[in-house]
Amino acid sequence: MPIPGNLLSPTTEMIDPNTSGWASKLNATLVKGVGGRNGDGCLVVKSVAAGEVQARTVSSYPVAAGTTYYAFADASGSVPERIGIRWLSATGTEVSVSWSLTTLAASSGWHRVSVAAVAPVGAAQAQVLLSSTPAGAAVNHFWENVYLGQPIRTTGNLLPFTTESTEVDASGWTPVVNATISRQVPVISWSVTNYLAGGHALAMTAVAAGNASILAVDRPTVTPGEEYLAYAYLQPPTVASTAWIELRFYDSVGNQIQAIRSVLAPPTPATGMYRQQVAATAPANAATCSIAAGLDGASAGQVLRLETVAILAAPELQSGSVLPYADSSFEQGIAGWTVASGVATLARTTPWGASGLAGSYALAVTSSTATQSVLRSVTMPVTEGRNWRAIAYAHPAAGTWSTVTVRVRWYDAADTDLGASAGTTYSVPGSSWYGMQADQVAPAGAVRAAIEIVPTASSAGAVLHLDWIALWEVLPLTTVAADSGSGYVTLTLRELPLDSTLTVCRMGSNGARTLVRGEGGLIDGQAVTSDLLVVEDHEAPLGRPVSYRIEIRDADGDLSTRGSATVSLALDDINLAWLKDPGNPQRNLKVMVEKAPDWQRPIEQATHVVRNRRSKVIFSGRRQGLEGDLSVWTRSDEERESLHLLLDSGNVLLWQAAPGMGVDDMYVAVGQATEGRTSPLAQDEWRAWQLPLIQQDMPTTTGINGSGGRTWRDVLTEFATVADVLDVYDTTEDLLLDRRG
Incomplete structure (x- = not known):
């Protein structure tokens, strides 16, 4: 599958159906292999003799000096490897090469290597270089899933790319206590479609025995009362120590006012990368935040590695849910859940990944006797008289459970208990995950509510896992x-x-x-x-x-x-019409129509004169769609500039006239447009346009080109000043769509 945003062609990226996108640069012959991940093909780079082997892309790709570019590939071989970006001038002369670090070890399994760098002064083009150094001739190295383009970011991440990923350097991090920081390229096998994961990892090394920690230097701003989620992939040391991450909040003068920790519970032995999450609500006086990571009880020389670090607004597991993320997913512990009655005990499942739906952990409920217990969440704001739905996913992990009831308990403004709804009771046979929901209307006076889950164990020592718990107001589907x-x-x-x-x-x-x-x-x-x-x-x-x-x-x-219900769009002025770009609705424009087209329908015909016959013989093709000139006015400089922007792309447009004007909605291609003045007065902003239209079919593969979640926060994390933004983007639309000049 082609990688979104890749400058390389699919053939060069996937090595399917051939190796035509690649050429030998040093000491190598190239052949196509099989057993790839992104399609069956892979690139086999075979050494001619002992020593460094290099392959490069055949094509050079346009780049802008001063812009950060990112390259990655999946590799497999008997020796360590590295990847590079070769910078070329406009005439094809090599300016320099930006190399990744070399992989820490060789591996025959597919693993990720990558590099990111700022295009140097004088660079106008770039190539991807693949390199390894075998000790002899005829040694094969395998490459697949190659990317070159803009850095691929976590949507909504408040941290900049240099902190999210250490592909450029480790400048986004600083030691806090008993630690040094470096970059390494461990052998990690990521999913072939995990484009956020790179080859470089941030490595924290404990200087001496004891606790060690590091901290991101960035301080993205936060909104008090809003919930945030931070996470990082952690690779803990194999020798026993406790790895953790913390979401930290700071006031306006930089004083730390809150730190919420989430401890990793890795499997034994811990050899991979494990995503650990932590969520918290920004305190009332919070102005900024950051993320820290560390080891407790470390031995001297122990290494903790981090990859794909992010802080973002906490997502809703269920749209509209009022339950905090930590209380819904249990990634950092049992959060605000308590045992209101009964013998049950609560804990987070362990190890990482053993059980969970919304992440890597679940809530483990253990009943020492065959009795009923009542589990209660924190209270959350609700509105009286509205229908609310609670849901919880559960599965028996040990022993047997007869029933689980899901209900809601209500409280008034004075925190007086108004009682619980009857709820809904479910049986829980087997060991699958079961989604259990209950609807109830908030009684008069209710302003807060808590979810109650009432499991009944039918055997001593029974264990029930709960995850993905939510409470939300029921709105129309x-x-x-x-x-x-x-x-x-x-x-x-x-x-x-x-x-x-x-x-x-x-x-x-x-x-x-x-x-x-x-x-x-x-x-x-x-x-x-x-x-x-x-x-x-x-x-x-x-x-x-x-x-x-x-x-x-x-x-x-x-x-x-x-x-759905039935609706209708209106156009108040019959003299106006819409010109729309289906893939870029931000360009859509209403224009005033001067004159609708006089339509023509061309047809291809071949005319033959038959001797001694009066009538010609004519062979006709199929009559084509409508063609004609649409005359419109723009009434201001703003409308004129907007129409230019709409026409610039050459995309198929949708023309929609007012009902009753004798014109159906029509997809059209616009030919050579003519812009004329309506008056000899230079200050007159009105313009008369002639737009030659040719009827088209509706575009079927074009998607709506939008921000995909991009916000001003993404811009602020990358650019220090407005001047920096102006240097990169030509228009505000380019800024919205992250389309760099």
Whole structure:
């Protein structure tokens, strides 16, 4: 599968169907191998003689000096390897090479190597270099899944790339106590599609026996009262010591005011990378935050490695849930859960990855006797008179459990207990994970609530695991709203089942179905990755009622459907029309129509004159679509510039006129556009445009090109000043889409 944003062609990236994207640079012959990860093919670099072997991309790719670029590949071989970015001038002269560190050990298993560097002054092009140094001739080294392009970031990460990943250097980190910092390239086998993971890891080495720790130097700003999630992949030492991460908050003058720790419980022996998470709500006086990591009880020389470090706004396991992340997922402990009654004891499962749905851990409930216990969460804000849904996933891990009840307990403003809802009781046979939910209406006066889970053990020593717990106000599964001013319909889908596929169609009043466009193109069998989906349908017709049909197919192929209410978009002024770019709705523009086209429908014909026959013989092709000139006005400099931006890409556009104007919605390609003045007065901002239109089919593969979660926080973590931003982006749209000049 091609890597998003890769400058390399799919053939060069995947080595499928051939090795045409690669050339020998030093002491090597190249052949295509099999058994690759990203497609079956892989690049075999065979040494001609002992000594360093290098292969390079055949093509050189355009780069901008001063911009950071990132390259990675998956490798396999009998000797350690490294990867490099070769910087070339505009004439193809080598400027310099940025090399990764060499892998710590050789491995015949696929493992990641990578490098990131700033393109030096004079660099206009770049190539990827692959290098190893065998001790003899005819030694094979295998390469696959190669990338060159912009750094691939964790969406929403408050930390900059140099802190999230140590591919450039380790300047984003500082020792705190008893530690030194370096970079290493351990042999780690990441998933082939885990593009966030690189080859370099941050290595903290304990100077002497005792506790050791390091801290990220960045201090991203936070909002008091908002919940944040921090995580890092940790590779602890194999000798016993305790590895941990901390989410730390600071006040406006830099004093640390809170630190929440999450301890890794690795399997034995611990040989891989394990993602450890920690979540907390920013205190009232918090201004910034950071992340720390360390070892307790370390031996001198022990090493803790970190990879893919992030701080971001805590995600909702269930859209709209009011339960804190830590209390929902148990990644750092039992959080605010308590045993309200009964003999049950609570603990986090161990080791890492042994049990869990929302992460790597779950809540372990152990009952010493065959009795009932009541488990209670922290209290959360609710609104009286509204329907609330609680859900918990559970599975028996040891012994047997007869039933589990899920319910909600309510409290008023004075914290008086208003009692618990009846809840819903479930049986729990076997050892699978079961989703258990209960709906209840908050009684009058209720302002806070706690989830209660009531398990009944039927054997002494029984253990029950709980995870993915949430409480949220039940809103309609499907809502639809028309925004006539902006010319689109918003469709909101809630409580979508994960691991299913989704198809969304727009239904016309005549029963016609049209697929709706999403970020990945038309939503037709799209994988569901979140329980909430918001779609802006910018291609909905004007003045005609539409509704939406949603088809959901689960992993077993079973189909369920939903329908929406009917809405309609209006256009108040019949003299206006929409020109829309289906893939870039931020460019959509309303223009004033001077004159609709006089349509032509060309046809290819071959005319033959037959001797002694009056009528010609004509062979005709199929008559083509509509062609004609649309005359429009722009009434301001802003509209004129917006129309230029809309036309610049040359993309297929959607023309929508007001209902009753005798023109159907039409996808069109715009030919050579003419911009003319309407008055000899230079200050007149009106312009008359002639837009030659040729009717087109609806684009089927174009997805909506949006920010994908990019926010001003992402910009602030990378650029110190506005001047730095202006040096990189030509337009505000380029800034929004991270499209660098």
